[in-house]
Amino acid sequence: MSGLDQRRVLVTGASGTFGRQLCAAFTAAGARVVGVDRQPGSIDGVPVLGCDLTDPATVPPVVAAAVDRLGGLDLLVNNAGVGGPAPAELPPDEVVRQQLEVNLLAAWRTTAAALPALEAARGRVVFVASRMALLPLPLAAAYGVSKRALVAYADALRHEVGTHVGVSVVYPSMVASPIHDSTADAGLSLEGVSRPEPVQGVVAAILRAATARRAPRDVATTRRGRLELAFARHAPTLADRLVRRTVATRIAAGDLDAAPLAAGMLRRHRDATG
Template sequence: MRTLDGARVVVTGAGGTIGRALSVALRDAGAQVVGLDRTVPPDAPVPILTCDLTDEAAVRDAVRAALDRLGGLDLLVNNAGVGGPAPAELPPDATVRRQLEVNLIAAWSTTAAAIPALEEARGRVVFIASRMAVLPLPLAAAYGVSKRAVVAYADALRLEVGTHVGVSVVYPSMIASPIHDSTAAAGLSLDGVSRYEPVEGVVRAVVRAATVRRPPANLATTGRGRLELAIARHLPGVARWMVNRTVARRLAAGSFDRADLAAGLRRRAGR
């Protein structure tokens, strides 16, 4: 096992629910943590550098500033992410494009800026993806697409730098946070379709990815998560049946009756 004591860490999205929990846990384990985020909460538990992660030049400058402050880099956690309503049958709008920019392109830009320092330190990079990367859900296509693309990026990165930099992906389910607010406001809440889980599972998975001798490629955050990942990968037909059955039940219960964006889904279900 490696140790986090004295490790130099950058966490993106450090001001949010998961980012804050990660920053506190890593700091308490002895790491030096610097966060990157668009805004800095007044009670931030670690130093946070303001940065629009969708601006590549700003990302390069912020990563350079973080490295100067830390004196190098042992661990990058790409945690920043946004959600929003996005039915796959509708054209991509600004909500879709922002999710792709923040969830995928920003993680790519941040990683590229950090790779030289990570390679020098034989460090590690961890991506916070989602179970939706392998178990897609309706009405949230942009989020699932962006997170599946993050996994593909991590797989390609591992092939290129894996001899010198550990590359891991963590797959949480729903975490209670403001990321779901816009989807709920549109009447497309996935409550009852996906299950909430505690943020502590994400923290444990990231710590494990950072400290075990051989960095795992993929980590679930709960026992149920491990089962769902296995079903999605090895029994895709069963996975589709599970999602279709759950969505049919939510439709029958009227969960999406007031959502204009779910009109097509309701019509095909005879509602």
């Protein structure tokens, strides 16, 4: 896939922050695009099929309808995702379950449904993960776990289908979007911990993954992102130390004092530091 003209593209989470921009960018590049989201409709002329990706029974027929509408499938972008606060020390709740369902299992079942068409076209699948897959942050365990598991799934898939279907993973950092609203409402904003980046850079990285002569394995969205991924892989102890130092600075500044979910971490930190 060296270009996108007349390529047949399916984008999940089409109505979200990334999804809308992706649909517009693929369309502008000449691709034929169908989106999937919870509510059916259209986005600037791109048809969006309604589907709850957490319902195993509804995904295969919706993917089949998209493939039929496009006349095949060259590219699947697994973009749908949700976030939310989830301390690792607390038992998993509905917030945790939803993140695992949407961020991991929905992408898994969508990919499985799309693979016959992708294989027939020698196509590609792109997974939108997160830098938190490799650089986990406290109080957001579910998101990091779901994205790290998504990367593991992509790696296994590449071994199974890589001779016929390209498999790439893109690693954005923090992008301003509603996905962070529930975390901010809980007093656990990532401000000062994760450096924001523009959505356009994430979209550009996904397009690079889609159009490179060979499907790249891992794609960072910024130069800083490449450095962070390298730190996480080759110097994990140093990466952990940097995260701990940043979190300690926020605790010392009182940024988490009003967050009930951070109470245990605050108590232990203050006990350890006297």
